Amino acid sequence: MCKNLVIIGAGGHGKVVADIATKMKCWDSIRFLDDNKSITNCLGFDVVGQISDAIKYRDCSDFFVAIGNNNIREKIQEDLIRRGFKIAILLHPSAIIGTSVDIGIGTAIMAGAIINSSSKIGNGCIINTNSSLDHDNVVGDYVHVSPGVKTGGNINIGRLTWLGIGSVVSNSISICSSCKTGAGAVVVRDITEPGTYVGVPVRRIVSDENSDSSKF
Ligand SMILES: CC(C)(COP(=O)(O)OP(=O)(O)OC[C@H]1O[C@@H](n2cnc3c(N)ncnc32)[C@H](O)[C@@H]1OP(=O)(O)O)[C@@H](O)C(=O)NCCC(=O)NCCS
Incomplete structure (x- = not known):
């Protein structure tokens, strides 16, 4: 397990996911990625870029896709798995x-x-x-x-x-x-x-x- 967690999706579901990650006390830092550039913060954690920026964090972070729509969540997570990202369980x-x-x-x-x-x-x-x-x-x-x-x-x-x-x-x-x-x-x-x-x-x-x- 890595020390950092990147959560993809800074909406309502992302908030609940960040709350669980905080309570698990497994990660030193939590960051968000979201394609909506107007969202800069989620539950006090920074939105540091868009989904295409995930690669910058691949080698030092666990990832979690916090998108409620099942089909979109599948598409993004399967792409991350194919590209060798580490996916967390919350x-x-x-x-x-x-x-x-x-x-x-x-x-x-x-x-x-x-x-x-x-x-x-x-x-x-x-x-x-x-x-x-x-x-x-x-x-x-x-x-x-x-x-x-x-x-x-x-x-x-x-x-x-x-x-x-x-x-x-x-x-x-x-x-x-x-x-x-x-x-x-x-x-x-x-x-x-x-x-x-x-x-x-x-x-x-x-x-x-x-x-x-x-x-x-
Ligand atoms: C099932 C659902 C998606 C249907 O939405 P919709 O496609 O917009 O359907 P409509 O609102 O046009 O309703 C169509 C018909 O189904 C009925 N209906 C819709 N939802 C119903 C429900 N949950 N229970 C009973 N009847 C329902 C409507 O009364 C309507 O009946 P009518 O044709 O006799 O007037 C929606 O009503 C629903 O229940 N969503 C669940 C949301 C949820 O669980 N959110 C959790 C987020 S974590």
Whole structure:
């Protein structure tokens, strides 16, 4: 692990990520990169350049991509991995992680989250505030589990899927890649087609091609 951390993305998610990194006390310095030149500071840390400046810090820093949009986060992190950057894992001290849990690089586990035994969380995931994933969950790469989500045991969540705030997923359910569930959605049957799903129990409202990721 390096002494310095560079966080890519100085927005709201970047703030939460910097707060976790501070509390972990693993890095002497924290810096941000962001392509929005009007942002010069995030949570008291300097924004020192744009994403294209990452190379200047590659050999002396760990990196973390703090961008909420799953597809953009994947694109940037996979590019960093290909180019040999070291990618950190961020784990809030109040998160509870069970025995035999695997957590992939570039994943942030936020305050109060619980991940129970034998679950596997992929690369570049966001396991957000107070979410609870029970035993033997398999969460694909670049998934966002929003605040307050609850899943039962033996869940499979495909890559790039976004579970909206407060969603509930009953035990032994599979959700395919590139799905979105709305706020408060309840999933009681497998979801096999990408798209946006809302309600109790969920119904599909738009096809994946028409969905607007900015709504999340
Ligand atoms: C699911 C979601 C993305 C849909 O947004 P949208 O595409 O703009 O959809 P609309 O607001 O046009 O709603 C379409 C229909 O779905 C319904 N709907 C939307 N969200 C719903 C929800 N969470 N639960 C139940 N119904 C919902 C609307 O009432 C509307 O129904 P109607 O056609 O009968 O009038 C959005 O409502 C949502 O829930 N986002 C979650 C945000 C979140 O979790 N943020 C966490 C950040 S960390």
